[in-house]
Amino acid sequence: MEAELRDPIAAIGLDVEAVDLSVAGKRRMLRVAVDQDGGVTLDDVADATREVSRVLDESDVMGEQPYTLEVTSRGVDRPLTMPRHWRRNADRLVKITLVEGGEFSGRILTSTETTATLDVEGAEREVAHADVAKALVQIEFNRKRSLPEAEETEEDDA
Known part of the structure; x- marks a missing residue:
């Protein structure tokens, strides 16, 4: 279907x-x-x-x-299984389980058709999609994001 x-x-x-x-x-x-x-x-x-x-x-x-x-x-609870899923979740925190074993969490910086680059505790780490057994977006309720300068200026003027 x-x-x-x-x-x-x-x-x-x-x-x-x-x-x-x-x-x-x-x-x-x-x-x-x-x-x-x-x-x-x-x-x-x-x-x-x-x-x-x-x-x-x-x-x-x-x-x-x-x-x-x-x-x-699609929802955030579905695993990242295709390169487009990684690309569409740039700047999101993900928990990754590797095929060879081991887990880590990192924030997606960039993604190509074959790899993703993540910020893992302040260091960049490149991971091949083929090496990932499972990747899930982590929900962040209290994440602080910096505002663009234009928005900060408007708030300061108010």
Whole structure:
């Protein structure tokens, strides 16, 4: 089913990140996660919902049984498994488990198709995506970010 959705969703500028069909008794729930550079807005999710509905209505991929469709953003709880996931999470703190064993946390500075560069305790560390067994974004509730100079000036003048 993911293959049927990939091109139509790409046509509206989004990537299909996950498709999950769960069944509980007579009820079926189809969940489609989408993402794009810069994140997704509610309007993006609405556009994706319309496009997924159109594709499903025009095909018999879901059969005749009723189902509930849920289209959502990728979310921060999903592992970073593709180079675009690393790129889209630049400046985020991630916990990394290496294939060869060992774990560490660092902030993503940059990412290419094959590697990511992280700030690990003040030192830059380059990690090949192929060497990562698991990488999860860490939620930071109290992170202090420095404001751009223009915003600082406006606040100082107030």
